[in-house]
Amino acid sequence: MDLNVPDTRQQILERRLADGVHIVAAEIAVEFDVSIDTARRDLISLERSGKAHRVRGGAIPVMPPAAPMQEKIAHGKRPPAAMIAAAVDSLADCKTVILDGGSTVWALAKALKPRAGLLIVTPSPWVAIACMENGIEVVLLGGRLSGHGGVSVGLDCEEQLGQLAAETAVLGACAMDADFGLSSDNMDESRVKKMMANAAVKTVALADRTKLGSRARHRTLLPTALDGLITDGTPSECAAFQAKGIMVKNV
Amino acid sequence: MDLNVPDTRQQILERRLADGVHIVAAEIAVEFDVSIDTARRDLISLERSGKAHRVRGGAIPVMPPAAPMQEKIAHGKRPPAAMIAAAVDSLADCKTVILDGGSTVWALAKALKPRAGLLIVTPSPWVAIACMENGIEVVLLGGRLSGHGGVSVGLDCEEQLGQLAAETAVLGACAMDADFGLSSDNMDESRVKKMMANAAVKTVALADRTKLGSRARHRTLLPTALDGLITDGTPSECAAFQAKGIMVKNV
DNA sequence: CATTTTTTTGCAAGAAAGTGCAGGAATTAA
DNA sequence: TTAATTCCTGCACTTTCTTGCAAAAAAATG
Numbered sequence: 001m002d003l004n005v006p007d008t009r010q011q012i013l014e015r016r017l018a019d020g021v022h023i024v025a026a027e028i029a030v031e032f033d034v035s036i037d038t039a040r041r042d043l044i045s046l047e048r049s050g051k052a053h054r055v056r057g058g059a060i061p062v063m064p065p066a067a068p069m070q071e072k073i074a075h076g077k078r079p080p081a082a083m084i085a086a087a088v089d090s091l092a093d094c095k096t097v098i099l100d101g102g103s104t105v106w107a108l109a110k111a112l113k114p115r116a117g118l119l120i121v122t123p124s125p126w127v128a129i130a131c132m133e134n135g136i137e138v139v140l141l142g143g144r145l146s147g148h149g150g151v152s153v154g155l156d157c158e159e160q161l162g163q164l165a166a167e168t169a170v171l172g173a174c175a176m177d178a179d180f181g182l183s184s185d186n187m188d189e190s191r192v193k194k195m196m197a198n199a200a201v202k203t204v205a206l207a208d209r210t211k212l213g214s215r216a217r218h219r220t221l222l223p224t225a226l227d228g229l230i231t232d233g234t235p236s237e238c239a240a241f242q243a244k245g246i247m248v249k250n251v
Numbered sequence: 252m253d254l255n256v257p258d259t260r261q262q263i264l265e266r267r268l269a270d271g272v273h274i275v276a277a278e279i280a281v282e283f284d285v286s287i288d289t290a291r292r293d294l295i296s297l298e299r300s301g302k303a304h305r306v307r308g309g310a311i312p313v314m315p316p317a318a319p320m321q322e323k324i325a326h327g328k329r330p331p332a333a334m335i336a337a338a339v340d341s342l343a344d345c346k347t348v349i350l351d352g353g354s355t356v357w358a359l360a361k362a363l364k365p366r367a368g369l370l371i372v373t374p375s376p377w378v379a380i381a382c383m384e385n386g387i388e389v390v391l392l393g394g395r396l397s398g399h400g401g402v403s404v405g406l407d408c409e410e411q412l413g414q415l416a417a418e419t420a421v422l423g424a425c426a427m428d429a430d431f432g433l434s435s436d437n438m439d440e441s442r443v444k445k446m447m448a449n450a451a452v453k454t455v456a457l458a459d460r461t462k463l464g465s466r467a468r469h470r471t472l473l474p475t476a477l478d479g480l481i482t483d484g485t486p487s488e489c490a491a492f493q494a495k496g497i498m499v500k501n502v
Numbered sequence: 503c504a505t506t507t508t509t510t511t512g513c514a515a516g517a518a519a520g521t522g523c524a525g526g527a528a529t530t531a532a
Numbered sequence: 533t534t535a536a537t538t539c540c541t542g543c544a545c546t547t548t549c550t551t552g553c554a555a556a557a558a559a560a561t562g
Contacts, residue, residue, distance in 0.1 A: 003275060
């Protein structure tokens with residue numbers, strides 16, 4: 001049984017506030033099985049440490065600082081939650097996972113839960129930060145930051161990838177076609193993606209429907225080099241990939 | 252059953268904490284057949300080594316990695332603008348600059364303006380992102396991400412630093428003392444700081460007044476290894492550093 | 503093997519923290 | 533305004549923590 005002490009309760013409440021949830025004192029009193037006074041005291045404590053803004057009846061989040069980078073990434077499009085959930089599930093048994101950069105994979109990183117022995121390897125500072133905030137161990141690949149996608153690229157990065165072995169690599173895609181395979185807009189990033197796929201036993205692409213059926217400038221991986229595809233496309237689109245021997249998880 | 256000694260018990264508890272389990276002092280006292288005092292002492296020991304966070308009744312994982320970095324950034328503890336401006340000025344003529352991690356240096360990175368030929372090298376994903384958003388070229392050093400300050404550490408990282416030459420390294424400090432020098436809370440980070448200083452012709456410390464006159468666990472750089480200090484301390488504090496031959500820029 | 507030193511352990515008294523309750527002030531809604 | 537909540541303050545009670553101390557166990561030493 002979990003401890004029911006001010007520290008733990010407030011930790012839980014803090015998380016909720018960070019997600020933008022409003023807190024009602026009377027409700028958490030029932031939930032944590034404490035008197036409403038104690039619930040109130042928790043909120044007072046959170047307010048003192050600047051994590052909540054108390055209002056009559058409960059508390060609301062203090063205006064989020066809205067990390068600038070998250071804004072930039074999350075501003076355009078948020079990938080479907082079901083697809084992200086499917087991706088998280090597919091990593092359930094993995095210990096060492098290589099995560100690519102890009103907004104879709106970043107959403108996956110944010111959704112990961114800490115687990116003993118789980119290690120994430122990534123060339124993307126955004127993904128690295130997201131994992132760290134979730135309490136997951138991270139190895140960050142170094143290199144020149146590519147202006148296009150904001151991931152490490154270059155010889156150093158490729159060399160580091162050559163020296164490690166992972167169970168699964170999850171790649172984002174600029175474009176994804178059943179015949180052409182996975183392709184990218186930027187040559188350096190394309191090379192790094194290739195190395196990531198090489199370093200892993202299993203390579204999975206994570207691509208929402210907007211990427212399906214299109215081709216980008218640099219061909220990164222042949223369809224045969226892909227083991228899985230997680231997407232939210234139409235059944236007919238998925239069938240084309242399945243015909244190439246790719247395990248498709250469609251949501 | 253293994254030997255019932257502190258080491259064994261604490262190892263078991265450590266594993267549980269890593270799995271996110273809450274530990275109740277009274278329960279482990281029964282389980283290990285020791286008094287509650289001994290159980291408490293085990294938890295104290297775990298807390299000392301940073302593996303547990305003690306709360307009333309027991310301990311919880313120190314998990315909320317709540318990257319001190321992220322917390323500081325989100326919490327709006329902004330370093331004084333004048334100090335940051337002074338730091339920006341001091342880099343006016345540099346082409347290749349090594350920037351450390353930490354909230355203070357991060358503030359500096361956010362204030363940097365793009366300039367032809369300027370290249371930033373950093374082990375911190377936060378600093379890397381800040382520079383990229385400012386349109387500055389970045390080389391990100393790779394490595395395991397240290398839980399404490401969220402910077403790359405480890406052999407890989409040190410090796411990369413050994414292979415490059417920069418004009419100036421700007422180091423953040425956990426603590427800064429005129430006699431003891433620059434010191435850090437974390438050994439890995441301390442080693443990386445040392446390597447950063449070695450890789451640069453000039454080493455400058457950026458430390459607000461709260462860091463002055465204090466010492467952290469790991470001695471990183473002797474005062475003689477420092478070329479400059481940018482701070483917002485009192486004149487008397489600064490004089491102590493100047494007496495050691497350090498060029499102090501006080502605001 | 504005997505003895506010294508260090509570590510570990512349990513105990514007890516006082517300090518501190520957490521909790522619930524009651525009475526009165528403040529705020530909101532009708 | 534009145535009535536109903538909700539908040540704040542102080543207080544008593546319980547539980548847990550800290551601290552100092554001495555005995556037991558383990559390790560090191562000669």
